[in-house]
Amino acid sequence: MRSHVGANQADGHEDELLGKAYDSRLVARLWEATRAYRRVVLVSAFLFFPIAALELLQPYLLKVAIDSHILRADWGGLTGVAGVFLLTLAGLYALRALQSYLMQLTGQRIMHDLRHRLFAHAQKMDAAFFDKNPVGRLMTRILNDVEAVSDMFGSGVVAILGDLVTVAGVVAVMLAMNWRLALVTFALVPVLAVSAAYFRGQARDAYRGLRTRLARLNAFLQENLQGMTVIQLFCREGAEQRAFVALNSDYRRAQFRSTVYDASLYAVVEAIGSAAVALLLWYGGGQIWEGVLTFGGLVAFIEYTNRFFLPIRDLGAKYAVMQAAMASSERIFGLLDLEPGIRSGAAAARSEAPPIIEFKNVWFAYEGDEWVLSDCSFRVAAGERVALVGITGAGKTTIARLLNRSYEVARGKVLVGGLDVSEWDLTALRRRVGLVPQDVFLFTGSVEANLRLAADGAVRRDALERAAAVANARGFIESLPEGFGYEIKERGANLSQGQRQLLAIARALVYNPAVLVLDEATSSVDPESEALIQDAMERLLEGRTSLVIAHRLSTVQRADRVLVLHRGRVSEEGTHAELLRRGGLYSRLYELQCGR
Ligand SMILES: Nc1ncnc2c1ncn2[C@@H]1O[C@H](COP(=O)(O)OP(=O)(O)OP(=O)(O)O)[C@@H](O)[C@H]1O
Ligand SMILES: [Mg+2]
Numbered sequence: 001m002r003s004h005v006g007a008n009q010a011d012g013h014e015d016e017l018l019g020k021a022y023d024s025r026l027v028a029r030l031w032e033a034t035r036a037y038r039r040v041v042l043v044s045a046f047l048f049f050p051i052a053a054l055e056l057l058q059p060y061l062l063k064v065a066i067d068s069h070i071l072r073a074d075w076g077g078l079t080g081v082a083g084v085f086l087l088t089l090a091g092l093y094a095l096r097a098l099q100s101y102l103m104q105l106t107g108q109r110i111m112h113d114l115r116h117r118l119f120a121h122a123q124k125m126d127a128a129f130f131d132k133n134p135v136g137r138l139m140t141r142i143l144n145d146v147e148a149v150s151d152m153f154g155s156g157v158v159a160i161l162g163d164l165v166t167v168a169g170v171v172a173v174m175l176a177m178n179w180r181l182a183l184v185t186f187a188l189v190p191v192l193a194v195s196a197a198y199f200r201g202q203a204r205d206a207y208r209g210l211r212t213r214l215a216r217l218n219a220f221l222q223e224n225l226q227g228m229t230v231i232q233l234f235c236r237e238g239a240e241q242r243a244f245v246a247l248n249s250d251y252r253r254a255q256f257r258s259t260v261y262d263a264s265l266y267a268v269v270e271a272i273g274s275a276a277v278a279l280l281l282w283y284g285g286g287q288i289w290e291g292v293l294t295f296g297g298l299v300a301f302i303e304y305t306n307r308f309f310l311p312i313r314d315l316g317a318k319y320a321v322m323q324a325a326m327a328s329s330e331r332i333f334g335l336l337d338l339e340p341g342i343r344s345g346a347a348a349a350r351s352e353a354p355p356i357i358e359f360k361n362v363w364f365a366y367e368g369d370e371w372v373l374s375d376c377s378f379r380v381a382a383g384e385r386v387a388l389v390g391i392t393g394a395g396k397t398t399i400a401r402l403l404n405r406s407y408e409v410a411r412g413k414v415l416v417g418g419l420d421v422s423e424w425d426l427t428a429l430r431r432r433v434g435l436v437p438q439d440v441f442l443f444t445g446s447v448e449a450n451l452r453l454a455a456d457g458a459v460r461r462d463a464l465e466r467a468a469a470v471a472n473a474r475g476f477i478e479s480l481p482e483g484f485g486y487e488i489k490e491r492g493a494n495l496s497q498g499q500r501q502l503l504a505i506a507r508a509l510v511y512n513p514a515v516l517v518l519d520e521a522t523s524s525v526d527p528e529s530e531a532l533i534q535d536a537m538e539r540l541l542e543g544r545t546s547l548v549i550a551h552r553l554s555t556v557q558r559a560d561r562v563l564v565l566h567r568g569r570v571s572e573e574g575t576h577a578e579l580l581r582r583g584g585l586y587s588r589l590y591e592l593q594c595g596r
Contacts, residue, residue, distance in 0.1 A: 022322065026329050030149065033114065037106045044102035047095055048162040052169045054092040059303035060173075061085045066296030107153030111146050117336060118142045126342040127406040131366070136222045140215075141335055145328035152325035160318050163311035170308045174301065178293060184283050185276050185305050192272045192312065199265035200319060206258035207320055213251040220247055266313060273309035277302055342408055344426035353417025353432070355382050355514040355545040357403060362412035364395075364402060372398050374568035375412070380547055385558070387550040389589065390565030396549040397438055399565070400517045403547070404433045416515065431456075434513030436540075438521055438549075440504040442492030447477055448484040450503065454511035464510060471506035472536040473499075497521070498529030505536045516546045520555060553593070562586065 034041055061081055069078035118141060152158075174182035224231065224240055231240055280302055287293035357380045364373040372395040380386045388396050401407050402414050405421045414421045416433055424432075442450050451464045465484070468474040476499055480486035492500050501521055508516065518537065525533065534554060541548070550556045557576050564572040564579070564586045572584050579586040 023326050023330070026326055026333065029333055030152075030329055033110055034106065036113075037109055040102050040106050044099045044106070045158070045161065047099040047102075048165045051092065051095050051099065051162065052165045054088050054095070055166055055307060056169050056173055056304075057088050058085065058092075059300040059307070061088065062303060063294070063296035063300035066299055067294045068296075071295065103153050103158055107150040110153065111150040114146045114149065114332060115142055118146070118332065121336055121338075124340045125338070126340055126408075127401065128341055128366075129338075134219075136219055140218070141331060145332050148321075148324045148328035149332065151321050155318060155321055160315070160322070163314070163318075167308060167311050170304050174304050174308075178287075178297065178301065181280065181284055181287065181293065181301055184279050185301075185308065188272050188276050188279070192269065192309075195268045195272075196265060196312070196315070199261055199268060200315075203258065203261035203265060204320065204323065206254065206261050207324075210251075210254040210258045211324075213247070213254045217247050217251050220244065262317070269309060269313035273306065273313070276305050276309065280305060342405060342426070345421075345423040347419060347423045347425055347428075353419060355432075356380065356415075356417060357433070357515060357545065357547065358413075358415040358418075359399070359402075360413040360415065362402065362414060363410045364398065364407065365410060366398075366407075371568055373402075373409075376565075376569045377412075378563050378570045378573070380545055382545055383543070385541055385546045385548065385560050387548050387556045387559035387562045388565060389550050389556060389562060389586070391589070394565045395568060396565055397519055400435055400437075400519050400547070400549060403515075403517055404430050404435055432513060433515045433517060434508055434511050436504050436508045436516070436518045438519040440492065440500040440521070442488050442495070442500060442503065444488060444490050446482075446485045446487055447480070447503070450488060451484075451507055451510050454507045459510065464506075467509040468506045470536070470539050471502055471509055472532040473502040473506045476502065496525075496529075498525035498533060501525070501533050502529075502536060505533070505540050508540055514544065516541065516544045517549070518546060519549045520551045522551050553590075564589075 061084060065078055065081040065085075068074065069081060122138060122142075171182075171186075174185065220243070224244070231237060280298070284293055284298040284301060288295060288298060359376050359378050362373050362376045363371060364376075365371045376395075376399070378386075388399065390396055398407075402409055403416070403421070405414075405424070405426065408422070416424065416429060421429055443453065448461065448464060451467065452459060455464070461484070465474065468477055468484075477483055477486070488495065492503075495503070508518075518541070534552070537555070538558070548555055548559065550559070550562075556562055559576070561573060562576055562579055563570045564584075566572075566585055572579055572582065572586050574582065580590060
């Protein structure tokens, strides 16, 4: 058994498997993604031809300079060739710069579009999707995977195409110039191919191992940093550190292995390239004596040989980029292809629908057939205030989630205003049924921005201030350093529990839904804040149809009716007094809580 937290999360990175470096189906979809920039892509691909031509011209100019001018002491002619050489250099770098500019531009635009599509898609997904996909994994999709795809444009497939053009040109020129000498160079290609294939295979395995370990390290760090306060609370720093040391060393070893193979590949190709030059000098030197080859011809050949081996040397790295890009695009498209589990119904906004909610024989399970609700039925009439009670884990919060269709029921019906929630337009439904959740989620940003979040369109600042006043939140907000402009930290870390609850109530007031589901926070606050919260809640509930998931006695006492949730269904119902008199489950719960 592992002793550190997050042990489960670290496993199961099917994510990190690398497969083919080329998958026509994926490439077709990526090609589709470039649609808007196709002209730019084609232009930069076309630039490979003039670039290759200029590269091929340079060794030839060397040959001309040596044979026709240097060896004949022709100063004027040499100056002319040097001028042409300079011009080709300038042209080459200008074209390369232009091409790289265009490629980066396209790559980054495609990245931008993909990130946008992924985020927009994530917004459509339902709560069950987010239960299954941890935040860390989704972040990797939207940031790292997209980055890997863009690398393909910067240094992968596109560069490979360019290399192919250059190598083909070099081979043609070498054969045309002196086929015997060309064959001497090519004699080393089989040696090169075999050793490169070996090292590339090893490097690929090493890279795969590296990615898996990086993912583990990421997952571990994310959870540990987020839960740092809990780890400190239980004095688990030592154990967590040991776990981290193990993961960290694993990662270092994988990284080193990967570097060794990469470097070996590099070195082998370099060595073979040098061997080729030595062979050329030896064989070509003989040809010069025989008068078959000129001195300049030999120099040009050596230059061509370099241009032949260089792209081959870089092929390994580019191959790895392609593999990563394919694996990443597979995951990106996999996510984009995932249909949201909950789709909006067609019924248009129904502002006239009466604020009535009803559960009819509802069955629901988060997983398989572990029923949380089984045959649950109840009804809340217009303007009624109903309290829902039950032991922890009974399914109260679940009922709230089903009401605004965060999850889909398995059987039975949830009706709002007489209409099945699956028929409601989702936005209209969520405007109609407001939810104040058990755990208040606040965003980084000012207090005002957090209140404005709940507003429909533009709302004047004084409306927000009024809502805050009704929610008893104005007092503490104005005592904050910048009042409504006070910057809230991540998850509201710089506010107290009670303050967060008051803000949540103010936010619900701004939202102003006809039906309100209030999931009372279980965390208790000091008596003074408690009184403020209760008073604010009272005002929030006034004149609305409401279902209050109650944890406070006072809430239950003020409700028109109380529902007791037990074993997945409503087992008792009545007013607080009636239920007490009946002496059933409710009275037992009450006695437990009040210690009587
Ligand atoms: N996202 C989820 N995925 C899987 N199971 C869940 C999920 N949320 C809740 N559950 C399970 O569903 C059951 C009901 O949970 P629910 O949150 O509705 O309880 P509750 O009545 O609100 O409890 P509490 O009073 O503690 O808030 C629990 O057994 C819980 O483990
Ligand atoms: Mg709950």
